[in-house]
Amino acid sequence: MSPWAYLAIAIALGVTGTLLLKLSDGFKNKFYGLASIAFYCWCFIFFAPALRDIPAGVAYAVWSGAGIAIITLFGRVVFKQTLRPVQYVFILLIVIGAVGLNLTTHYISTQ
Numbered sequence: 001m002s003p004w005a006y007l008a009i010a011i012a013l014g015v016t017g018t019l020l021l022k023l024s025d026g027f028k029n030k031f032y033g034l035a036s037i038a039f040y041c042w043c044f045i046f047f048a049p050a051l052r053d054i055p056a057g058v059a060y061a062v063w064s065g066a067g068i069a070i071i072t073l074f075g076r077v078v079f080k081q082t083l084r085p086v087q088y089v090f091i092l093l094i095v096i097g098a099v100g101l102n103l104t105t106h107y108i109s110t111q
Helices: 003-023 030-053 056-077 085-104
Strands: none
Touching: 003 030, 003 056, 030 056, 056 085
8 A cells, every 4th residue: 555545544544533532522421532542543553654655744744734624624514613714824824735745755665
């Protein structure tokens, strides 16, 4: 599997873990809290292989930038959370940086 595929799966698992953490209501709901821990564990299990071929700084920037953007979208749509317009601009800048890093990073496959 491609390192970028591992990274994409890690992003999806991390986002799911964050959503479950929000639903746990500060760990008052133990089911969601424990489920969030499980998803974070799986997230790192998939993140680790991505780091074999993608530079750590690039992988982390893409992972966190994509996670921020996706969580912001879920926060807006699912939890009805709003941000000020300038905050959306700064999140957009994070996404632009993550995409730029993705497009300009070449890796040597170990396969």
